[in-house]
């Protein structure tokens with residue numbers, strides 16, 4: 382049996398449109414209604430045949446849905462919740478894909494008292510945006526973290542888990558606050574650092590921007606890929622996971638200063654020891670199936 | 681006409697073995713003699729048929745060579761130079777592939793007074809090591825920066841440039857000190873930061889190492905790729921390009937602190953403005969042919 386028969390997706394960007402494609406592929410009989418505020422996007426969604434129905438207002442999309450998934454930036458969740466609230470039935474499950482979970486849980490819980498709010502986060506994506514960037518296999522083999530609020534209905538949580546499993550994801554339940562600390566390490570801090578170093582590199586006097594671009598194959602270009610991610614999405618992530626990011630940033634800066642000191646004083650052994658230790662982590666990530674062995678080209 | 685008829689490569693790791701393969705493919709009539717201190721590596725080189733002759737001592741390999749290319753870590757250049765010095769003919773060009781140029785130029789210039797020392801650096805590589813990691817197309821479309829010392833023989837410099845062009849590289853001449861500043865930005869700092877963040881992430885208490893590995897697709901795993909690079913090679917890079925790296929690290933830390941402040945005070949506009957600016961750099965790198973448009977999977 383299908384976990385959900387009628388699904389509404391709000392926001393047809395990279396994640397929303399990937400979700401629509403994945404649902405179509407894995408559960409073709411699901412009734413799929415989607416909405417997007419941008420007329421061009423709606424038109425593109427119709428051209429691509431991504432849904433059974435496309436609405437402009439989010440409210441119209443959720444009528445009679447058993448599952449609603451909000452695929453908008455974390456900072457836009459409150460406005461969308463206010464819009465759909467009056468149209469929801471009491472049995473509806475409202476979930477989302479936001480990269481931060483504690484603040485989203487709070488916002489959705491407050492705005493939608495009578496329904497099943499079960500936030501989630503598929504740890505899968507790319508640096509691209511919009512409906513053309515999506516693809517059906519995005520969630521295949523990736524983790525989807527569900528963060529059920531304290532008194533969530535266990536059966537609804539299991540239905541949502543089953544839904545994500547059908548899309549190819551591996552599911553894990555986690556406390557929202559812990560999710561935010563884990564993702565601060567594995568995603569938010571790396572993005573912040575990448576944005577920062579790309580910013581630094583483009584502001585130098587001794588080395589021109591043209592030179593930075595020309596010789597970027599030395600390692601820098603790997604950072605620019607991450608630093609090309611959607612600005613609004615990431616602004617919202619940092620504003621909504623402030624504490625965890627700031628705490629971690631403190632730790633990172635401390636470690637970097639120690640490394641700086643080792644370079645200044647020519648402590649080769651310290652450097653080599655750290656550089657050897659980090660190799661093992663890479664190995665584990667490949668063993669866990671979260672990346673490929675294939676070498677990256679150009680250093 | 682071949683720029684060089686008899687070439688010696690010292691050190692058959694990733695770069696040395698890629699060089700041997702590329703020479704074989706582009707200039708099959710070149711006489712190629714290589715040496716490596718490790719017996720297993722020499723055996724592997726023979727199995728793979730990468731050279732006409734394989735010697736254990738570096739000195740034996742350079743006899744009668746018109747071009748010698750040192751493909752060892754930057755910190756090992758002095759010892760190798762001492763070993764080959766007595767065997768070189770006065771017309772020989774001695775070059776290298778080291779990632780730092782000013783210190784190598786100094787070391788080779790001092791150790792090899794009677795020959796043409798013309799240091800170079802192909803800005804191409806991967807995070808792997810050893811003779812099995814090499815491949816013939818590594819230098820295709822990549823830049824090779826040649827840093828001729830002040831009174832270098834112009835004809836020899838041009839021959840070396842022609843040699844790299846035949847291997848598919850694009851050649852640029854640059855002052856050694858400037859090279860070191862440019863590469864500090866495009867390669868050395870990114871590697872240092874990647875090593876540092878991977879180190880920080882593996883030392884936390886609130887988040888386990890298993891969790892970091894499991895959810896690494898959020899961005900972190902891109903850093904682990906760089907941080908899996910050879911420890912000895914990178915130790916030597918930081919010890920030999922100390923000033924440029926430390927100066928840049930100061931700039932980076934300053935910028936990161938400003939970003940930290942923007943997060944703490946909720947300055948969304950500042951964050952969004954930086955995140956938007958960094959996107960343009962990515963675009964330019966793709967336009968310059970230094971990376972592909974292909975999105976990276978898993979965020």
Ligand SMILES: NC(=O)c1ccc[n+]([C@@H]2O[C@H](COP(=O)([O-])OP(=O)(O)OC[C@H]3O[C@@H](n4cnc5c(N)ncnc54)[C@H](OP(=O)(O)O)[C@@H]3O)[C@@H](O)[C@H]2O)c1
Pocket residue numbers: 391392393394395396397417418419422452453454455457460461478479480481502503504505506507508509510511512611614979
């Ligand atoms: N990208 C990733 O790697 C990734 C991974 C996991 C989770 N996520 C999460 O997925 C969510 C969507 O990200 P995405 O990558 O799909 O972004 P995207 O491609 O930029 O799409 C964003 C979508 O949100 C809509 N939107 C933006 N602001 C809105 C507002 N104020 N009100 C209503 N709708 C608004 C956009 O509508 P328009 O068409 O009108 O612009 C668009 O449909 C975010 O919460 C993000 O944290 C992203």
Ligand SMILES: NC(=O)c1ccc[n+]([C@@H]2O[C@H](COP(=O)([O-])OP(=O)(O)OC[C@H]3O[C@@H](n4cnc5c(N)ncnc54)[C@H](OP(=O)(O)O)[C@@H]3O)[C@@H](O)[C@H]2O)c1
Pocket residue numbers: 680690691692693694695696716717718721751752753754756759760777778779780801802803804805806807808809810811910913
């Ligand atoms: N990897 C990159 O991405 C990249 C890119 C551009 C330039 N480079 C430069 O290329 C050079 C070689 O790097 P690689 O990536 O090819 O490293 P690699 O795969 O680890 O190979 C290193 C080679 O150097 C030899 N070696 C190490 N220490 C030595 C010593 N004390 N005396 C004599 N030989 C020694 C090794 O010999 P054994 O077989 O005996 O271990 C091996 O042949 C370095 O200067 C590096 O800065 C690297």
